[in-house]
Amino acid sequence: MKVEFWGQEFQVNMVVGCIGGFLIAIMSSMFGFGGGPFMVPLMTVFLRLPMYLVVGSSLLAIFFNTSISTMRHYQFGNFDLVFFLAMFPAALLGGYIGPQIAKRVSPMVVKRIACVGLSLLALNLLGVY
């Protein structure tokens, strides 16, 4: 499939994109996260698309996934309104504060912290400690 974006044309392998997207979607909707950090590498590394095309488009793709999985989770009775109302304003607030802080910290430091934090969390879930 050919995609035109700001005057440049890209050849996109939709078979790889769709299969990868499908698998990521199952996983992310099953475990309740967005899927952005997997989607971006999929599109940059496997589809060889440039970053500036990927940032917006991957967001749009995972938005489809998140909205349908929200609906489905609701349908199966997995959604708790009160719990949601406790977290949602905080998430919005965080979305406003986050970018303010982002200007002042180095992304490398954040990523290293995230790397360690995620590993610890993962080992905890796996029952290592």
Place this chain on the structure above:
Amino acid sequence: MKRRFRVLSWFSLAATMVFGFLGSLAAEPQDGGSAVIQNQQPAVAQPAISSAALTINIDKTTLSNGGSIKVTGTAPAGKPVYLEVWAKDHSVRSNLFDNKRDKETGVIPYIFYITKDMPAYYKIFVPKEMQTKIDAVKKEGKKWSYSALLKDLGADAAYSVPAKAAIDRYKASLMASVIGSRGDILPGMDEKENRKRSMQLVKSRFRSIDKVVSAAVDVRPDGSFSADIKIREGLAPGKYNIVAVAGSDVRSTPAVFENTISFPTVYLENAGTSMNLIYPFVLSLVVAIFGVLMGAGGGFIMNPLLLTLFPVLPHTIVAGTVTPTVLFSQGSGIYNYSKIKFISWKLGVGIGCAMLLGGFIGPKLTELITLDQFKFAFGWILLVLAGLMFWQTTPGYIEKNKKEQAILKEFKKRAEASAKGK
């Protein structure tokens, strides 16, 4: 079809809000004090009541978010006394996917059991002498069986409330899972089968031995008994019943106490637990900020953190409630990008359609797996994610990324300029 579905889901969302509101109104006057004097009222649906021989008294009728109640009474001499305690006002969902090979036939059943009638709290208190038996079962680890435990403790006769829960069962199949349905509904079960499955559902819901049994009843040779019942924090508000049981047909009338909770501790109807709302608020705030910084949605960190910090929450609820939280930040992101025309709709919608299918199936799979499987899989996902993060800090990536970011900025500037120019 899709449109109708959406309308339906919005409608039920609105209905939930209204009912939730009414429910909280109705609960309000109960908090106002006026001790509930409902002890010793005859139970309606209890079979074989012979309360003459078995009496029960409790020392208080209200608790504030858990506490301890002293239960005393008399029973026929020489019989062990069990106390069955359950939440009367609130019930929760419990589900179970039976994919264990049948020992006799060698066939894997693939049957999905679900009930909405599981009491939000259910526990049987057994005589103190049985502590050793409980400890022995605990040593077996996660593979313990609730029905075997009950039999072992002789508490079979005390087990009554969940046995009456209406359980639906579905024949799951690969095809049904692919189209995201629970499968064909199977005919109802007879009483015995229902009882057996309900025990599995009790385990699936409460998971740990400590939550379903406890050795607390002190029975003296003359038949009088006493017990200090500890009701833990974070339980459903409302009325609880305590019934003493001695032998298979000797049940006392229920003693009733009420558990109250006050804001900011709120009962989560679907999760079946009470929780101080400040914790998830703060947690979600911190995670959202950090999510922005590391460039990943908060869901990755939020889900495992909630599971680790609040083991009472079922994983289906965690996944199902965090998902819509992420939705809005994505929506605002798309809006911002689309304002400056920085989205390739063709590419996004193309891959989005494939993701739509995946997102349709995923939530179905969440309820098929147990918490342990959920944690296991999520653990590996997080390790992969940590690997990705690490890769993004390697020099090779940084070099490449710098160029990419420069191009990104350049294009974004152009896009913004042209958006303004209009």
